[in-house]
Amino acid sequence: MRIQSWFLLRRRLSIAPLRLCAFALITLCLAAEAQWQKQSIGITSRFRGVSAVSAKVAWASGSRGTCVRTIDGGVTWQTVSVPGAEALDFRDVDAFDANTAYLLSIGEGDRSRIYKTTDAGQHWTLQFTNRNPKAFFDAMAFSDVNHGVAVSDPVEGRFLIIKTSDGGASWVEVHPQEMPPALEGKRAFAASGSCIAVQGRDRIWIGTGGKAARVFSSNNGGLVWQVASTPILSGQPSTGIFSIAFRDAKHGVIVGGDYTKEGDSRDNVATTTDGGRTWNTVKGPIPRGFRSGVAYLPGAKTPVVVAVGPSGSDYSLDGGATWASLGDDGYHAISFARDGSGWVVGESGRVAKYSGLPEIRGRSAKEP
Numbered sequence: 043m044r045i046q047s048w049f050l051l052r053r054r055l056s057i058a059p060l061r062l063c064a065f066a067l068i069t070l071c072l073a074a075e076a077q078w079q080k081q082s083i084g085i086t087s088r089f090r091g092v093s094a095v096s097a098k099v100a101w102a103s104g105s106r107g108t109c110v111r112t113i114d115g116g117v118t119w120q121t122v123s124v125p126g127a128e129a130l131d132f133r134d135v136d137a138f139d140a141n142t143a144y145l146l147s148i149g150e151g152d153r154s155r156i157y158k159t160t161d162a163g164q165h166w167t168l169q170f171t172n173r174n175p176k177a178f179f180d181a182m183a184f185s186d187v188n189h190g191v192a193v194s195d196p197v198e199g200r201f202l203i204i205k206t207s208d209g210g211a212s213w214v215e216v217h218p219q220e221m222p223p224a225l226e227g228k229r230a231f232a233a234s235g236s237c238i239a240v241q242g243r244d245r246i247w248i249g250t251g252g253k254a255a256r257v258f259s260s261n262n263g264g265l266v267w268q269v270a271s272t273p274i275l276s277g278q279p280s281t282g283i284f285s286i287a288f289r290d291a292k293h294g295v296i297v298g299g300d301y302t303k304e305g306d307s308r309d310n311v312a313t314t315t316d317g318g319r320t321w322n323t324v325k326g327p328i329p330r331g332f333r334s335g336v337a338y339l340p341g342a343k344t345p346v347v348v349a350v351g352p353s354g355s356d357y358s359l360d361g362g363a364t365w366a367s368l369g370d371d372g373y374h375a376i377s378f379a380r381d382g383s384g385w386v387v388g389e390s391g392r393v394a395k396y397s398g399l400p401e402i403r404g405r406s407a408k409e410p
Contacts, residue, residue, distance in 0.1 A: 122163025134235025251282010
């Protein structure tokens with residue numbers, strides 16, 4: 043059924059306003075609940091990383107050294123885990139096709155690692171092992187298959203950044219003096235592998251939390267950095283920015299909150315229109331709880347954003363200014379491919395494929 047806006051429904055249906063509201067609400071909820079098509083993987087690991095490549099190909103990663111991939115749109119999933127890495131927690135996966143993917147594991151010291159495969163997971167190359175006992179890597183992002191960047195929690199008062207320009211064959215630390223000092227108690231979050239975002243090879247954004255929720259940004263590949271305050275909830279170790287996404291060099295969105303209060307929707311989303319120099323409080327309806335992942339829908343007719351968290355998922359048709367529910371099933375991470383296909387992942391092996399958005403306000407938010 044095509045979902046029309048409330049006002050359009052009122053013109054077309056001669057029923058009482060109260061009955062109309064109830065009808066529209068029930069219909070919208072039923073439509074929203076159907077937007078994630080659950081898929082069976084047969085694995086009970088907690089998934090925190092997901093990378094959608096196309097309508098057919100996607101990769102996911104998580105606890106107990108787990109990595110899986112599909113090449114048939116999720117009909118079947120194949121385990122392609124790293125041998126000997128069963129004790130690692132892979133919080134991030136970045137894939138580029140059915141054969142090529144990077145994995146990042148989190149943890150103190152040498153538990154923070156980056157692996158790569160170019161043969162669909164038959165073999166994995168350990169490309170980076172953290173040797174700094176004070177470092178804890180949280181996430182990575184790639185502008186293409188050769189150029190990537192990864193971020194660690196602060197070391198000696200500054201966030202630690204490493205980069206590659208040769209497909210991970212070498213990872214080089216960005217000189218720490220070029221990174222603005224981090225506030226005491228400040229950190230990045232490894233909740234979904236998406237606290238860092240890139241646009242091309244030069245623009246990098248990092249969302250942080252703890253004492254203050256701030257965004258660090260660089261316009262020259264990490265040589266020089268700026269930092270901006272945001273209105274996202276902060277002040278406690280469990281609060282801050284958990285995910286950041288940009289649809290172009292100027293327009294971006296951040297989500298977060300307090301992961302110990304999954305249903306708390308205070309100050310959990312903000313947007314920017316100037317490349318992250320300033321961040322604006324969202325005044326309309328906001329996501330309905332703590333959110334750990336956010337992504338733009340590529341190719342949409344409007345600036346569509348989808349956010350996920352343990353208490354449910356939400357979407358926005360106006361770049362993050364107002365939000366509506368996509369259901370109460372909890373997910374930790376989200377990823378869209380360039381063709382508009384997407385996946386979400388969560389607890390106990392939960393995986394679901396994106397199947398479109400409800401049509402509301404008289405316009406479609408589905409991909410063209």
